[in-house]
Amino acid sequence: MSSRNPYDADLAKxxxxxxxxxxxxFLERAASVHPDRVGVIHGDRRITWAESYRRCRRLASALARHGVGPGDTVAVMAPNIPAAFEATFGVPMVGAVLCALNIRLDAEAIAFMLEHGEAKVLLCDREFSPVIAKALAGLARRPLVIDIDDGEAQGGGPIGTMEYEDFLALGDPDYVWxxxxxxxxxIALNYTSGTTGNPKGVxxxxxxxxxxxxxxxxxxxxAGHPVYLWTLPMFHCNGWCFPWTITALAGTHVCLRRVEGRAMFAAIAEHGVTHMCGAPIVMGLLINTPEADRRPLPHPVNFLTAAAPPPAAVIERLERQGFRITHVYGLTEVYGPVTVCAWHEEWDALPIEERARLKARQGVRYLTEEAVMVADPLSLEPVPKDGATxxxxxxxxxxxxxxxxxxxxATAEAFxxxxxxTGDLGVWHPDGYLELRDRSKDIIISGGENISTIEVEGVLYQHPAVAEAAVVARPDEKWGETPCAFIGLKDGANATAEEIMAFARTRLAHYKCPRTVVFTPLPKTSTGKVQKYVLREMARRLGA
Amino acid sequence: MSSRNPYDADLAKxxxxxxxxxxxxFLERAASVHPDRVGVIHGDRRITWAESYRRCRRLASALARHGVGPGDTVAVMAPNIPAAFEATFGVPMVGAVLCALNIRLDAEAIAFMLEHGEAKVLLCDREFSPVIAKALAGLARRPLVIDIDDGEAQGGGPIGTMEYEDFLALGDPDYVWxxxxxxxxxIALNYTSGTTGNPKGVxxxxxxxxxxxxxxxxxxxxAGHPVYLWTLPMFHCNGWCFPWTITALAGTHVCLRRVEGRAMFAAIAEHGVTHMCGAPIVMGLLINTPEADRRPLPHPVNFLTAAAPPPAAVIERLERQGFRITHVYGLTEVYGPVTVCAWHEEWDALPIEERARLKARQGVRYLTEEAVMVADPLSLEPVPKDGATxxxxxxxxxxxxxxxxxxxxATAEAFxxxxxxTGDLGVWHPDGYLELRDRSKDIIISGGENISTIEVEGVLYQHPAVAEAAVVARPDEKWGETPCAFIGLKDGANATAEEIMAFARTRLAHYKCPRTVVFTPLPKTSTGKVQKYVLREMARRLGA
Structure with a gap:
């Protein structure tokens, strides 16, 4: 550094x-530049950007009148409906922090999050009032509860102080936020799923x-004004930040209370959906939608998927139907996706299996994430880009x-x-694309050898009778651990454990082959991830 | 603010x-994700992103070896060639500041900038060696001069210590920047054109x-990988930041040493150009390119224009040829454009005159600029959104x-x-779009009434014989100032001063009509802006 830097003199912020x-x-801009564009669609409702901005300001104003301010937490228990979207702006507009709760959680987990996060207000969709009522019962300090009476909600009833629309009516639509x-x-507090111990608040x-x-x-x-279908839960990493992305572009949020095949195809056809996100489970729903419930796509639909690499067969079927699949990867701790399997045009000409193999990789850093590396967990020394280490x-x-x-x-440990x-294990390919092999805790160590469960699962998926497969460690007296496969068979298909093991041996090193095969539908989280901790517990009970 | 904010505890950067x-x-990412894509084209040269990154690191490394470090200034005198692009990365990669000089300036202005900016190194394209040699002659401290011997340069010769490619060869392509x-x-120092007094270093x-x-x-x-034609000078607000934009998208920079119609059409056809920027003068060149020098456009080409609102006739002719015009507005002080006339799809159906009227507006803020307002210059009270005040x-x-x-x-005054x-005067329309009326210093005050020269010029442009028009104040004993019009006639067209004045009187309030009309080609800056200070001086000499 020069002893005297003229660029530092009299040039302060x-x-x-x-x-x-x-x-x-972003919301203020969408409302002022495109006030009459439809910003939010829900069933028959159409909310323009001007109106959406007024509603968010009302929410902020009503929260402020109820004593909510900077550093306070406002929780939301709701599916992908307008209130959940409005909270992504209205809550931080008073300096408060949005805690979007996973609607599939039980009362105990919810109670922990409300207590740990010190939620001062809770917006609760009627359908989830039973679980919320149970969670609130055990709380030392009960938040102000606002009921959301969504027209499409099924069951449940009011448990709060007032209804969401009445709450908004208390607020000033011109509130100076x-x-x-x-x-x-x-801006937000997102609890990890916490497979062991208490969830952590990100x-x-x-x-x-x-x-x-x-x-x-x-x-x-x-680019342009995307029409975005809400198939990814808004409570999942704040919907990967898409409430803010789509608003930045003055696009349209198409709400979707229930992620079902018929409803997705209808929304795509009626509103001209251009983009959607979701776990593989959503792709599966699209593929398996019966012909009668389908509608032709008005144009290609971009589908961003994460959580598990999309298998070739799924990519092929969806692409034939007019979807374009982009594979991204991230975690709650990094706001959703921060890597993307950036596509090269020359790959278009490759056979589908090859394209699927390339697309299964988690890829390269987002432009806005400064660095990613695959490295030794202790020394932090990057591994060679050999696709193997x-x-x-x-x-x-x-x-x-x-x-x-x-x-x-936990913060210090994470940083x-x-x-x-990340706790995720992977390799670095020669072209700089990373590919996950396993979670640290999922890796199987058999006779001192590391076994990637993803690799074993990849082979099992190739068996014609296998619909889904997950491999975990089973304790073993001799080897320490051995691979234990849980398999869901395709409808009408049959296979024996012996057949599966024999199949695996033709494609895998012997020590990597499952020693145990269990046929069962796989338990999954609300976001479609296989609950490996459940399977690990099942494998543990099988004994060593 | 709550007395205790849990979100501030143990959560530091x-x-x-x-x-x-x-x-x-952005450059590191383009090189690692798309190493083999062509990043820079210049004549027959093709530089991949991997190679471009190596060249920029070589430049940084060579600068460092010559003692350049944080807070030092490196100046560049070059048209839109690879070296100019490489400097936008290579110079800040050692913490230095890039000062891109306007190649149309005279030695005196250049000397001022080199001295005031304390340039330690100067990269100089051979063609500009005469003016640079003259500028250097008067300097107390001569920078290290590196010659750029571009193959397309005409005239000039070496005046420096070594040639650019030899300088790069001294640098390490793997330099840890x-x-x-x-x-x-x-990151950059950009001198304003400075129509009065010394230029200011932004x-x-x-x-x-x-x-x-x-x-x-x-x-x-x-979006995607844009192919960008360099018709806007890179020395103009660092090319509106497009060296960084196009690199962020791993697009392709198509260099263009001379902005000529034939060369532009050839580049568009050969390289599949998708985007280009420029002042109205570039649009004029495109329109006036003879048929023999034209090539069919391979697809619609997006053209971003600023500096003056595009007239209806220009928009119509270019759009018919396959260009899509976007009107943006900014200044050197705001990194180039920070407002855009964001288009509404429903405007597509309007007649061309109406579309041109809408498109002539400078529009709304960029997503990345937090606020714009039209306000009283002294009280900073926003004016009403009435399209008139x-x-x-x-x-x-x-x-x-x-x-x-x-x-x-000057900094304190500007902030x-x-x-x-900005010093620009305008109105705020009811839809929130701003429209410039004049520079503060361009406004004419006649008998106490403000006259917008842009308004008067707009009327003059409607006269069938008028190719270009500029209006400035002429001193007047009775009125203080009166409008004085300078007019360039179309080839083969004729008009008298009396005809022009009569024409104006049918369309303007009497006090706004030119009292003087001078027929002359308009003097322009290197970026295509009319040099009103030259015209003001001419009007002043006409006497009061």
Whole structure:
């Protein structure tokens, strides 16, 4: 550094040239530039951007009148309906932090999150009032509960102080909302699924939400005014930041209370959906929708998928139907996806199996995430880009959480060495694309050899009778652990454990082949991920 | 604010979750994800992204070996050739600041900029060696001069220590370059044209360059891998940040040493150009290219234009030829364009005159600029959105300069009241779109009434014989000032001053009509702007 730097003199930040980054301004812009465009669709409802902005300001204003302010938590228990969307803006507009709860959780988990997150207000969709009532019963401090009486809700009833629309009516549609004083301020609190122990509260900041919202658009090539179908839960990493992405582009949010084949095809046809996101389970629903419930696609529909690599057969069937699949990867701690399997035009000419193999890779960093590496978990030394050496996936950049709420030990562990430790294991290909092999805790160590359960599962999926497969470690007296396969068979298909094991031996090193095969439908999380901890427990009970 | 905010506890920034924003990472990503894609085209040369990254690292490394480091200035005098592009990355990669010089300036102005900016190194295209040699002659401290011997250069010769390619050869292609320690660090120094007094040195920071680079893409809907034709000078607000935008998208930069009709059509046809930017003068060149020099467009070409509202006839002719015109507006102080005349699909059905009227407006803020307003220059009170009340245009946001180098008084004046003062006058339409009426210094005050020269010019342009028109104030003993029109006639067309004045009187309030009409080709700056200060001087000499 020069002893005297003229570029540092009299050139400080001031209110004219420095504003904290925040996605909140996206809504103001959509409303002022495209006031009459439809911003939100839900059933027969059409909410323009001007009206959406007024509703969000009403929400912020009503929250402020009830004493909610900076650093307070507002929880939401709702499917993908307008209220859930409005909370992504209305809550941070008073400086509060949005805690979107997974609607498939039980009362105990919800109670923990409300208590740990210190929720001051809870917006609760009627359908989920039974589980919420149970969760509230055990709380020392009960939040203000607002009922959302969505027209499409089934069952449940009011348990709160007032209904959401009445609450909005208390608010000022011209409310002068609060821009964050610092872009490092928290905007959202998202609890991890917590397969062991208590869930951890991942804290997002305004800067990261702004950058990943834009990162989705720039990295995945989303331009114009996208029409976005809400098949990914908004409570899942704040819908991968898409409430902010689609608003930034003044697109249209098409709400979807229930993710069902018929409803998806209807929404695509009626509203001209251009983009949607979801776990493989959503792709499966699309593929398996009966002919009578299908509608022709008005144009190609872009589908972003994560959580598990899309198998070749699924890609092929969906692409033939007019969907374009993009494979992304991320975690709650990084605001949703931060890598993408960026496509090369020359790959289009390859056979489908080859394309699927390339597309199964988790790929490269988002433009807005500064670094990703596959490295030794202890030394943080990057592994060679040989497509073979296993390492842990690490991220560093602006789309990484602030940390875990009230959990400095876990935060320090996650950030040890100046990188975020994902706990996911993978390899680095010669072209710089990463490919996951396993979660650290999923890896099987048999006779001292590491076995990637993803590799074994990939082989099992090739068996013609196998619909789904998951492999976990089974304790073994001699080998320490051996692979145990759980398999769901296709409708009408048959196979024996011996056949499956023999099949695997023709394609895998012997030590990697399952020693145990159990036929059963796989247990899954609300976001479509196989619950390996359930399977591990089942395998443990099988004995060593 | 709550007395205790749990979201502030143990959740500080650390190297894993906070990285200074910088466009420099865009190049690393393009090179690692798309190493074999062509990043830069110049004549017969094709430079892949992998190679481009190596060349930029060589440049950074060679600069470092010559003692260039953080806070040093590196100047470039070159047209749109690869070396000019490489400097936008290679120079800041050592923490230095890029000062791209306007190649049409004279030695005196250049000498001022080199001296004031304290340039330590100067990369000089051979063709401009005469003016540079003259500029250097008067300097107390001569920078290290590197000659760029571009194959398409005409005339000139070596005046420096070595040639650019030899300089690169000294550098390490694997050089470990410097990420800025703070996103507020300077990345570029751009001198304003300075129509009165000395030019001012506008300082850009990494944060703003990153954000406007992405802002161009998101706001103007540039997705995929754009093929960008360099018709806008890279020395003009760093090419509106497009060196960084196109690299972020791993697109292709098509260099263009000379902006000529035949060369533009050839480049569009041969390289499949998708985007280009430029002042109206470039649109004029496209329109006036003789049939023999034209080539069919392979697909619609997006043209971003600024500096003057595109007239209806120009829009119509270009759109008929396959160009899509987007009108943007900005200034050197805001990194190029930060407003856009965002288009509404329903306007497509309007008659061309109406579309041109709408498109002539400067529009709304970029997504990445947080606020724009039209307000009273003194009170900063926003004017009503009535399309009539004149006010000054103000910006506030992250895409506003750090300030003027070594000029705290001008910096303070520009930022007075917490807004950046553009000096441009305009109105705010009911739909929130702003429309410029004049520069503050261009306004004519006649008998106490403000006259917008843009309004008068708009009427003059409607006269069938008028090719170009500019109106300035002429001193007047009775009225203070009166409008004086300078008019360039179309080839073969004729008109008298009396005819022009009579024509104006049928369309304008009497006091707004030109009292003087002078027929002459209009003097223009290197970026195609009419040099009104020259005309003002001519009008002044006509006497009061």
């Amino acid at each position: 001031n209110p004219a040239n420095y504003v904290p980054l925040s996605p909140l301004g 609060r821009w964050p004083e610092d872009e490092w301020e928290a 804290v997002y900041h305004h800067r990261g939400a702004y950058l990943n919202a834009i990162g989705n658009a720039v990295t995945c090539g989303i 296993l390492g842990e996936v690490f991220f560093r950049g602006n789309v990484v959480m602030k940390g875990y709420l009230k959990n400095p030990a 040890a060495g100046g990188w975020f430790h | 650390n190297p894993a979750n906070y990285v200074p924003l910088s466009p420099l990472g 410097r990420w800025p320690e703070d996103e507020w660090e300077a 300082v850009y920071h990494h944060r703003g360059a990153y954000l406007n680079a992405i802002g161009n893409a998101v706001t103007c809907g540039i 004149l006010g000054e245009v103000f910006f506030r946001g992250n895409v506003v300069m750090k300030g003027y180098l070594k000029n705290p008084a 007075a009241g917490g807004w950046f003062h």
